[in-house]
Amino acid sequence: MSINFYKYQGTGNDFIMIDNRENVFAHDIEHIATLCNRRTGIGADGLILIENHPNLDFEMVYFNADGSKSLCGNGSRCAVNFAKFLGIISDSTNFQTIDGEYSAQIKEEIVHLKMKDQAAPAKFEDHYFLNNGSPHHIIFVERVEESPVVKQGATIRYSEQYKPHGTNVNFVEVINQHQVFVRTYERGVEDETLSCGTGITASCLAAADKGLMSPIHVQSKGGNLQVQFEKKNGGFTNIHLIGPAVQVFQGTISL
Numbered sequence: 061m062s063i064n065f066y067k068y069q070g071t072g073n074d075f076i077m078i079d080n081r082e083n084v085f086a087h088d089i090e091h092i093a094t095l096c097n098r099r100t101g102i103g104a105d106g107l108i109l110i111e112n113h114p115n116l117d118f119e120m121v122y123f124n125a126d127g128s129k130s131l132c133g134n135g136s137r138c139a140v141n142f143a144k145f146l147g148i149i150s151d152s153t154n155f156q157t158i159d160g161e162y163s164a165q166i167k168e169e170i171v172h173l174k175m176k177d178q179a180a181p182a183k184f185e186d187h188y189f190l191n192n193g194s195p196h197h198i199i200f201v202e203r204v205e206e207s208p209v210v211k212q213g214a215t216i217r218y219s220e221q222y223k224p225h226g227t228n229v230n231f232v233e234v235i236n237q238h239q240v241f242v243r244t245y246e247r248g249v250e251d252e253t254l255s256c257g258t259g260i261t262a263s264c265l266a267a268a269d270k271g272l273m274s275p276i277h278v279q280s281k282g283g284n285l286q287v288q289f290e291k292k293n294g295g296f297t298n299i300h301l302i303g304p305a306v307q308v309f310q311g312t313i314s315l
């Protein structure tokens with residue numbers, strides 16, 4: 061037996077997408093990790109299943125490349141465009157994620173993902189921390205191109221303070237009041253990815269504490285995104301992660 065898969069990428073964060081509305085694809089962590097392996101499988105930062113939901117348009121089930129689960133911002137944007145491709149939605153949607161109900165709109169093929177309201181990121185001597193569905197340690201640096209993202213990211217991700225679940229680690233360079241460049245070490249991929257949507261959003265909210273203002277234009281190694289937000293009661297509301305999500309090829313997986 062076989063099942064079709066589709067490959068999507070959102071600013072270089074790439075995902076295997078499967079329409080699992082008939083529950084044919086088992087949630088088998090080892091199989092998922094095998095498929096995401098870049099040498100012996102299809103290769104991806106994560107795998108996403110689109111499944112039925114009783115009240116919402118669909119449920120997005122996200123797995124990191126190692127089979128672990130969390131919220132994925134770029135994956136959510138890709139899932140929304142995939143749901144449109146499948147004919148499940150038109151240009152706006154409410155869908156289920158591991159972090160509860162999310163909504164999004166597609167405008168000229170760009171996905172505007174509404175994130176949950178957030179309290180201000182916790183501020184420490186040399187970093188910020190925010191869990192916006194996924195945990196994010198945020199460090200501001202002078203020249204992000206020179207940051208040792210994999211080495212320092214792994215050291216922080218596996219440090220005592222984040223045991224047992226670990227964290228993602230974001231390195232942020234402020235370019236101007238409306239622009240940052242973000243690089244992220246991702247838990248579950250255990251490497252730097254070209255872009256991390258929840259990390260970029262968390263980084264922009266931390267950047268607001270340094271005086272940056274919405275909208276913030278974000279450079280990542282895989283392309284450009286935009287984060288919009290409003291400040292409310294010391295926290296943030298109307299947070300949107302905005303950017304492209306593109307289907308790059310299709311194939312078949314043997315089951």
Ligand SMILES: N[C@@H](CCC[C@H](N)C(=O)O)C(=O)O
Nearest residue numbers: 130132133134194256257258
């Ligand atoms: N790439 C993602 C984040 C995926 C989850 C993360 N690796 C974790 O385990 O916390 C994004 O775009 O948000």
